[in-house]
Amino acid sequence: MARIKTEKDVSRRDIIVKAAAELFKEKGYKAASMRDLAEQVGVEAASLYNHIKSKTELLHDVCFNVANRFFDHINELEASPTSTLEKIEALIRFHIRQMIENYEEVLVSDREWKHLSEPYLSNFHNQRRNYRKRFAGLIQKGVDEKQIKNIDPSTSVLIILHAITGIDSWHRSVKRISAEELEENMVTLFVEGMKK
Amino acid sequence: MARIKTEKDVSRRDIIVKAAAELFKEKGYKAASMRDLAEQVGVEAASLYNHIKSKTELLHDVCFNVANRFFDHINELEASPTSTLEKIEALIRFHIRQMIENYEEVLVSDREWKHLSEPYLSNFHNQRRNYRKRFAGLIQKGVDEKQIKNIDPSTSVLIILHAITGIDSWHRSVKRISAEELEENMVTLFVEGMKK
DNA sequence: CCTACCGATCGGTAGG
C-alpha cells in the first residue's frame, strides 16, 4: 500500500527547511552540519532523512524558493503599465522588503548558491544573470528616456542589489530605525541619486 | 643552532598566503581544503606546514592585512585638514580602489572573517564595528553641517560598504568598463545621492 | 619537502 503524505509530513519538512535556512545563513552552508540542524530541530541527524533526501536538497529548496519569488515579481512588473522610473523604484522596494521580511532565505540564496550541484548550479546561475540583465535593461531604458543620469546599467544593478543585501546587519542593529524609515532611506539614496 | 630565515622562506610563505586568499575567495574558507591549496602551490599538503602553523593562521593573515590597511587610511584621513564631504568621498574612493586592486583579499576579509577563532574573532569584530562607527560619524557630521541629506548614518554606511563590495563581479564582467569609469559611476550614485 | 598516518567529523544508510 502506498504511503499517503499527511499534513504533518509537510509541515515537518517546512520546519526543517526553515531551520536549515537560519543555520546556513549563520554558519555558511559548508560549516553547517546536519548534526547541527538535527539538534536545532530536536531529532537525531539520521531522522532528518525521513523528510529530506540530502543536505544539498535543502540548499536547493531555499535558493529556488527565493529565485521564483523574484521572477514572479519581475514578470508581473514588466507587464504592468507603469513608467520606467516607477518600475525601477518598485523593483528596489521589492528587494528591500524581501530583505526585511525574509532575509535569512534571501541571504542564503545570495551567498551560498555556489554550493549547489549540477545541473541546478548552472540553472541558478543562468536565472541570476537573466534577472540582472532585465533589471539593467530597465535602467538602460530610463537612461534612453533621459530620466536617469548617464550611468552604466549593469554596474548600477550590481551596486544596488549588493547595497540592499547590506541591510542584513540592520536586523541586529541596536538602535533600530523602522522598516519604513529604512526603505525610504535607501530609496532616497538610490532613486534620487540616479534621477536627472 | 637556531635556524635563520632566508628571503626564500619569506617569499614562499607570501605565495601560500596569496594562493589561500584566492582559494578562500573562490570556494569559501570552509570548502577550501589544505590539499586544494597544496595543489595550487605545487607541493604536498603536509609541506605547507613548514611555512605556516595552521589553516586559521592563513585566514588571520588575510583578514588583518586588509583591516590594517583600512585603519591606516582612516587614521590618516581623520587627521587631514579637509572638509567632511571630501573625507567621505575619499573614504568611498579608497574602498573602491581597494576592491579593484586587491579584491580577493578584501572579499575574504569581508565574507570569511566569521571563521576566525578567538581571540582574533572578537578582535576583528570590534575593529570592524569601530571602523563603521567612525565612518558613520563622518556622515553624521555632514548631516549636522547641512551638506548631506537627512539620512540615517549607520544605515548609509552599511549600504555604501556593501554596494562597493558588489563590484567584485565587475572583474569577471565581459564588456568591462574601465576602473576609472566604475569609480566615477559609484561616486555619482552615492555622493550625489547624499548631497543636499 | 615527502611518505605515512592519526583522530575527528562529515553526509548518509541499514535495519528496526
Added chain:
DNA sequence: CCTACCGATCGGTAGG
C-alpha cells in the same frame, strides 16, 4: 524516529 555504523575527507603530526 532511533541506534549503530559506513566510507570519505578533513586539518594536522611524526619522522626522515
